[in-house]
Amino acid sequence: MKRLGISVEGATEREFVNRVLRPHFNQYGTSVTGIDMRGNVSLDRIKSVLPALFGSFDFVATFYDFYGFKGRAQRTITQLETAITGLTGVDRQVRFFPYLQHLEALGTRP
Secondary structure, eight states: OEEEEEEESSHHHHHHIIIIIHHHHHTTTEEEEEEEOOSOOOHHHHHHHHHHHTTTOSEEEEEEESTTOTTOTTOOHHHHHHHHHHHHTSOHHHHEEOOEEOGGGGTOOO
């Protein structure tokens, strides 16, 4: 069974991983674990946590809220995902899948 670790912003995202993603991925032979950052997500915090996950999982992903991302300045979602990928030191297409959720995608505006 393949192992996927998803670094999440907080409890809400962790519950989504556990209740929605885990059962779905289990059907395809992949176990999924949500790793809770407990808020205050920033590039510095990600850099201190994310690289260590590659030793425990075959694949690693992120599930953070764009609106709450600390120090995002004028960066777009794509720019932040690229910056996060640069912190990992691995090939994005092979083992790492960054994802930032934008509130407008859910039908609301910040």
